[in-house]
Amino acid sequence: MSDTGAPDVSDENPLLRVEGLQKHFQINEGLISSLLRATMGKEADYVHAVDGVSFELERGETLGLAGESGCGKTTTGMSLVKLHEPTDGRIEFRGMDLTESDDEELDEFRQNAQMIFQDPFESLNPRMTVYDTLAEPLRIHDIENETARIRRALEFAELQPPDHYFDQYPHELSGGQRQRVAIARALVLDPDFIVADEPVSMLDVSLRAGVLSLMERMTEEFNLSVVYISHDLSLLRHMCDRLAIMYMGEIVEKGATEDIIENPQHPYTRSLINAVPVPDPDVGRERVELAGEVGDAIDVPSGCRFHGRCSEYIGDICETDSPSLEQKAEFDDDREVSCHLYDSCGKQS
């Protein structure tokens, strides 16, 4: 964490730039089904988990990824920290292309990008003590002052006194404490970028506020760029500067959080916002349950992927032309929507 040179590169580029990210999973892998496929001359089937996602994330900025279950939020998040090799597309971290990074660059990236997982009962090794869990990243990167750093990270995560937790195993901790340990582990390397995948959804409701405020503090004090993943829009509204709404592996709308929540434009965003209970009483909205099921994104619908469930279906164009995510003439904020309802302000019709 101490290369002093070349702030020029990192200041011109956003911290993270994602361009056309795709991640497809082959289904029916394995010998028998591939033999069957070969004899019957069929193509392999793919789940289009992430299918062309682009966005930028500035230093210190927080971005929320929202969408129904299975729309590819986790897959996107995991690709961002290089847990998945993208099928296509580019991810640049401080101007460095992750798909073509050498060992040294990758090592640098591994020190600076961390992930917090949904289930604190699964994200800590049951056979490792808290101390060893936090020491692991430090040892991997040969960072000194192990104990002092661990102590500091645990204190920051409000696990006090830290020494008391050193020899505890995960099963001796409560869910909230575990998630705090997981957060401390992510912070102990002093990263710049964190992906938080549903960080509180497995926690008891009474514990959520505490963990969320810890994460706010963490974003603040570490000047972190964070991608929050959640299906809970009220949580994202609270935590994020910007929002991106995903549907079937694509971003359908993105922009500043308040713009999107107060004034959603994509029909999918609207139904998503109406589907969640809005805590604010003077935002009187009728609640609409999302009708229909998201497919598993194997046979992706032609045209707009949402057309089968869309309440504002306007005709053939929805089924034939796939809309591109772009700024529309109707809106003067920097929102981007992919929907045929609005006029492109760019070149195409």
Place this chain on the structure above:
Amino acid sequence: MATQDKSSIFADIDEGEVDQEDENVDRWRRNLRLWRETLAKQWRMLTDDLMVRLAMITIAFFMIVAVFAPFIAPRGPLTRQYEGDAGIIIADWVEPSFLSSESEYLLGTTAEGFDIFSQLVYGSRAALLVGLVAAVFTAGIGTLVGLTAGYYGGKIDDTLMRIVDFLYGMPLLPTVIILVALMGPSLWNILFAIIVLQWRSTARVIRSQALSLRERPFVKAAQVAGASDWHIISRHLAPNVLPLSFLYGAFAIAWAILAEAGVSFIGLGDPNTVSWGTMLQSSRAYSALDFGAWWWFIPPGICIGLVVISGFLIGRGYEEITNPELR
């Protein structure tokens, strides 16, 4: 990287403002203590069960006997106690001392003139050697192969699992017999053949464990932190499958001893070593049963049974610890 615009909460630590020399936890002492605690806990749980305790005492008893065999056995196991005419083996065996007052042999002698009690004592060496070596190797190879296949998946997994499937196509005892017949009858060849066939079940079970472990978020977290494959296999996968390896090791003791006895019984045992299996074989060759010389074949039979059952009981007890649903 732009450290200037970022105030790290670790800044003072990195600048050495914290006196770190005596702050750092002594890693080795700490690890040793944690290991001791874990082992002690597992040991307590294991020995909680009366049957497991008895089984352990039995194995310990045979281990002591095997180690101190030269002091316990009154005679050499393959020392002829009397010579027949022109050195030809004669079938004038001696009855056990508790049946005949003239006999000075605790369990009598074989038709070849060997002291049965001494053979029994020395036979424990072969049994435990076969059992323990087979256990260590089947569990070791199986765990290594299973972890590799499960963690890497893909082609590596396919290849390794095809080998395992192939081995599963071969029945244990007949294949060991053929292998030993080809390689020559020696204890090491028998052991080798048993190990070659036995690691398959450990490998398969460990692989399926590794397959699910590698998808667990704590493994993902280690990958995000930059851990190497070897680091993940040794620190995250291995400790979590170790109880299972141990379990299969305990079962392997029993299977290996049974297999060795089986191979020896049909006459492919090591001619220079006495094992309980070779004792059974020679008692059959001389039709001890027809002559009512039960003291020749009952004692080795009981010994085999005791050790084998003990192996299964320990494995079973451990299974209950590692898999609480069985309780």
